[in-house]
Amino acid sequence: MTRSQSRTRLMLSLVAEPGDPRLVAWRERCDPVELWHAVVRGAPEIPDRWHAGAADAASRVDGVLRRADEVGARWVVPGSPAWPVALDDLDQVDGIGQVTGAPLGLWVRGGGDLTSIAAAPVAVVGARGSTTYGAEVASDIAADCADQGHAVVSGAAFGIDACAHRGALLGGGPTVAVMACGVDVEYPRTHAALLRRIAEEGLVISEFPPGAEPQRHRFLVRNRIIAALSVGVVVVEAARRSGSLNTLHWADLLGRTTMVVPGPITSQASCGTHLAVRDGKALLVTSGHDVLADTFGIVDADLPAIGPGARRVWLRLGAEPQPVEQLARALRLGTVPVLRALRELEHHDVVARDERGWRRETRVTNREGGVG
Structure with missing residues (x-):
């Protein structure tokens, strides 16, 4: 995610109300930069309110960033390492009422x-x-x-x-x-x-x-x-x-x-x-x-004292190795936190890895009293 793309998402967030289903429809057709160009020129299907708000969006961005800086706030967007990818699930559901879609940032x-x-x-x-x-x-x-x-x-x-x-x-x-x-x-x-x-x-x-x-x-x-x-x-x-x-x-x-x-x-x-x-x-x-x-889904009777992120990754692992990317997609997490969790699990000798990926190494009691 480039600086210009991040700023474009910020400007869009100032003219379109979050959760507006029209944002989802437009994002399915074009990327945020293309959408912003359509907003600025007032394309036929662009809401009038969005187009009107685009006139002073650039100057409003500067004011918003100043306010954010005063409290130490930062703008995080999809595609950046700091983005919680679980929010992307919002683009995969119909929504409730007139609200839907993942946030622009x-x-x-x-x-x-x-x-x-x-x-x-x-x-x-x-x-x-x-x-x-x-x-x-x-x-x-x-x-x-x-x-x-x-x-x-x-x-x-x-x-x-x-x-x-x-x-x-x-x-x-x-x-x-x-x-x-x-x-x-x-x-x-x-x-x-x-x-x-x-x-x-x-x-x-x-x-x-x-x-x-x-x-x-x-x-x-x-x-x-x-x-x-x-x-x-x-x-x-x-x-x-x-x-x-x-x-x-x-x-x-x-x-x-x-x-x-x-x-x-x-x-x-x-x-x-x-x-x-x-x-x-x-x-x-x-x-x-x-x-x-x-x-x-588990009681940590036999599992070492690990963090919640590592526990969640461990639950997803099985006897068959899984690549990090596959685990990240399944858990709706980024690869960085998954790798961090896997290293924590590896430190406790409860996972192993080979050229195919990662798998469980030990048998741990689950909440039904069986073993994993």
Whole structure:
């Protein structure tokens, strides 16, 4: 990805609202540079709003980059080593409502390595108006996941989201806040200190440019990023009509592990989660152990103390050797984090390699009690 291509994607992101299905249709026909030329000249099928916005896009880019620099944010695009390729799955599904498609790029604030953090993250989301029970459960699940080295992804909203982030930080692991506004916008305002700490120990990310204020529809747009970025999504509390269930639907559409926490049958805050289980849309989980077992499928009784990314790679390996590129495609990861995981596994003598690729070296107990 060249500097000019990255800048072109940035300009496109300033004129086209993220998640617009017309972006996907155009990207199937031409590359971003060709699309930008079509936007500038006002090609017949280009929306008027895109063409009108192109007039001052170049000057707006400079302002956006200045704001990003003030908070240490960077623009990451597909094709770069820092891009989490799991997001590319969004281009392979029809979408929900009028929202679809992978982002043109991401604004990333914080010192964490996005590809490493995205190796095996778990999303914990739920109701803004959470109960005391829900808040405690969300914090405990997030802490358990973080304690096992898994990044926790959420949306930095009131209620369950905030509890998930705080639980992950207490668990000593990184957490990722996916924003419905710019990464420099502290929203909600009362979460300013929390967002700063997330940026210090994890990442704050958004496909909306620095300075962009939150709008109601943008919360639904960002939900697809939470789902695509994660290996599994767990909803702690959700009413019958809840934005958290939208995240769960995205996860189901993308083939991620979908899970919910049960609540009292008398609680309106858990109506949506109960319905998801009844309709077969999600697994029922009651702890962080359940979440990790259902998402990753093994108990580490005999496996050495390895990171979550390495565990995920190990699960994909079998007796037959697989090339690194094949593993990366299957896991929706870049080759760099896969190689890093394989070297970690090799250090523990649980994998071997030959001219054909990598394979498991040892027999490890799986969650059903058998051997792998």
